[in-house]
Amino acid sequence: MNRLMLATGPTLEEHVKPYGPLPPTDGRAKDQPGRLIDEIEKSGLRGRGGGWFPTHVKFRAVVDSSAGRSRISRTRRPVLIANGMEGEPASSKDAVLLAASPHLILDGMEAAATTIGATEAFLAIHRGSPVIEGVQRALAERPSGPVAITLVTPPARYVASEESALSNWVGEGRALPVHPDRPFQRGAAGRPTLVQNVETLAHLALIARHGGEWFASVGDPAAPGTTLVSVGGAVATPGVIEVPTGTPVRELLERAGGATAPVLGVLTGGYGGSWMSADAALAANWDPSSLQAGGGTIGASILWAVGGDVCPLQEMDAVVEWMAGESAGQCGPCMFGLPSLSDDLHAVAVAPADDLALKRLDTRLGLVAGRGGCKHPDGVARFVATGLETFSEETALHAEGSCSSASTTPLLLPVPSARDHFADPDGRDFR
Amino acid sequence: MSSSDDRALVLNPILCDGRGLCQEAAPDLIELDEWGYPLMRGGGLRIRLSRDDEQQARAAVQSCPKLALHMER
Ligand SMILES: Cc1cc2nc3c(=O)[nH]c(=O)nc-3n(C[C@H](O)[C@H](O)[C@H](O)COP(=O)(O)O)c2cc1C
Ligand code: SF4
Ligand code: SF4
Numbered sequence: 001m002n003r004l005m006l007a008t009g010p011t012l013e014e015h016v017k018p019y020g021p022l023p024p025t026d027g028r029a030k031d032q033p034g035r036l037i038d039e040i041e042k043s044g045l046r047g048r049g050g051g052w053f054p055t056h057v058k059f060r061a062v063v064d065s066s067a068g069r070s071r072i073s074r075t076r077r078p079v080l081i082a083n084g085m086e087g088e089p090a091s092s093k094d095a096v097l098l099a100a101s102p103h104l105i106l107d108g109m110e111a112a113a114t115t116i117g118a119t120e121a122f123l124a125i126h127r128g129s130p131v132i133e134g135v136q137r138a139l140a141e142r143p144s145g146p147v148a149i150t151l152v153t154p155p156a157r158y159v160a161s162e163e164s165a166l167s168n169w170v171g172e173g174r175a176l177p178v179h180p181d182r183p184f185q186r187g188a189a190g191r192p193t194l195v196q197n198v199e200t201l202a203h204l205a206l207i208a209r210h211g212g213e214w215f216a217s218v219g220d221p222a223a224p225g226t227t228l229v230s231v232g233g234a235v236a237t238p239g240v241i242e243v244p245t246g247t248p249v250r251e252l253l254e255r256a257g258g259a260t261a262p263v264l265g266v267l268t269g270g271y272g273g274s275w276m277s278a279d280a281a282l283a284a285n286w287d288p289s290s291l292q293a294g295g296g297t298i299g300a301s302i303l304w305a306v307g308g309d310v311c312p313l314q315e316m317d318a319v320v321e322w323m324a325g326e327s328a329g330q331c332g333p334c335m336f337g338l339p340s341l342s343d344d345l346h347a348v349a350v351a352p353a354d355d356l357a358l359k360r361l362d363t364r365l366g367l368v369a370g371r372g373g374c375k376h377p378d379g380v381a382r383f384v385a386t387g388l389e390t391f392s393e394e395t396a397l398h399a400e401g402s403c404s405s406a407s408t409t410p411l412l413l414p415v416p417s418a419r420d421h422f423a424d425p426d427g428r429d430f431r
Numbered sequence: 432m433s434s435s436d437d438r439a440l441v442l443n444p445i446l447c448d449g450r451g452l453c454q455e456a457a458p459d460l461i462e463l464d465e466w467g468y469p470l471m472r473g474g475g476l477r478i479r480l481s482r483d484d485e486q487q488a489r490a491a492v493q494s495c496p497k498l499a500l501h502m503e504r
Binding site for chain 1: 444465466467468474
């Protein structure tokens with residue numbers, strides 16, 4: 001099913017041909033969001049950035065925290081940030097969408113900003129991304145509207161795309177989570193800030209055209225619409241596909257050309273997501289509740305099949321080492337806890353495994369989740385805990401001093417090189 | 432008046448630098464983890480306080496040189 005990428009090319013003309021122009025959006029009236037809010041609520045749209053949070057609730061929260069005055073003062077006027085950072089290394093859906101349908105995202109930004117009473121909006125794409133140029137061209141050819149849209153390029157660090165870090169970057173130039181308040185209360189430069197994923201905004205542009213009922217006419221009723229999925233790993237044709245939510249995982253794998261080797265396990269949601277056994281994954285549908293019931297996480301809508309001659313524990317080891325290095329180094333349980341998890345996992349991934357390390361992991365996994373200023377440590381803990389469960393047979397093999405794979409196997413899961421950061425010294429500092 | 436079980440002791444882990452003074456001030460509410468950072472009773476970043484806890488909670492807030500602890504409600 002194709003809703004988001006109907007345009008035959010990235011230009012405004014090619015965009016307007018299939019979609020038509022964005023209908024005029026009602027502005028915000030004092031303490032009430034514009035009327036589009038009713039359609040957003042009817043649509044049941046939930047955010048596609050990883051949390052799947054009901055979008056209309058966030059819109060109202062931003063309006064509420066800037067309300068209460070007859071005129072919205074300049075310092076309380078809300079700000080919109082479109083999150084096109086795509087920090088998950090195994091995700092490519094946002095880049096594909098930004099390249100194919102930049103004007104749909106920009107339409108969504110315009111409609112969202114108008115609805116919450118924002119006149120400034122920022123589109124954040126990580127520094128060095130290949131899609132930046134195309135987005136600049138798209139911005140340049142749009143007639144100026146009521147919303148000033150600025151392209152910003154924060155550093156390509158995993159936590160830089162977390163919403164409070166992103167708000168902080170737009171406000172103060174540092175992509176670090178800094179304040180426990182949620183950005184809708186105190187975001188960029190202290191102003192109420194609405195952060196939405198770029199895919200969420202593209203869906204919103206369609207809701208503005210066709211209404212909430214149309215949007216909810218496909219997909220799982222609890223999280224309706226279509227969703228982009230990045231399918232990768234041991235499949236014949238990895239890539240991004242758009243499907244109604246609730247599509248069977250089996251069908252997603254078939255659409256990606258089928259598995260190229262017996263599947264040992266499946267990563268759902270990304271490096272902040274969950275591992276599932278192949279059987280559990282094949283019994284699930286691609287929507288938040290079905291995946292959760294099967295032990296998975298829809299998260300950033302990543303489906304990665306691990307199969308063939310690879311050691312899943314070594315794959316996990318490399319990912320966790322990278323994730324530990326992505327800590328912003330502000331909170332103890334994150335900056336000390338994640339490297340400890342990484343060391344323990346490493347001792348389990350090599351054979352013979354250190355069984356004391358396995359015991360330590362058990363304790364330490366409980367010590368990092370829920371104790372950071374953002375959810376980064378929670379994601380790493382979930383990745384490790386679900387992985388050890390899914391690959392318990394492999395763990396047992398390692399404990400006996402063997403491994404089911406030849407040790408020279410190249411890594412399948414993408415791990416950005418640490419050198420990428422050294423090439424961008426400013427980015428190392430989150431500036 | 433708000434009942435005392437609405438009150439909570441809340442840690443901002445971004446500000447905390449783990450010197451552990453709060454643990455000495457509120458040993459019934461806070462332990463230190465293996466890295467020297469406060470482990471709040473019940474886990475997470477917030478402790479719901481009973482009336483009996485309030486004195487220690489206040490002492491913890493006052494002991495923290497980084498202003499990383501505060502009382503809510
Ligand atoms: C460590 C971390 C990294 C994140 N990275 C991204 C990201 O790359 N892109 C994104 O859209 N959301 C990311 N999020 C989620 C955002 O904080 C935020 O919830 C989201 O952008 C909101 O948009 P949505 O409601 O449309 O999903 C991340 C969250 C965390 C904790
Ligand atoms: S939990 Fe980690 S990544 Fe998140 S704010 Fe704290 S140090 Fe930074
Ligand atoms: S006293 Fe403050 S800075 Fe020190 S450990 Fe406790 S909360 Fe952290």
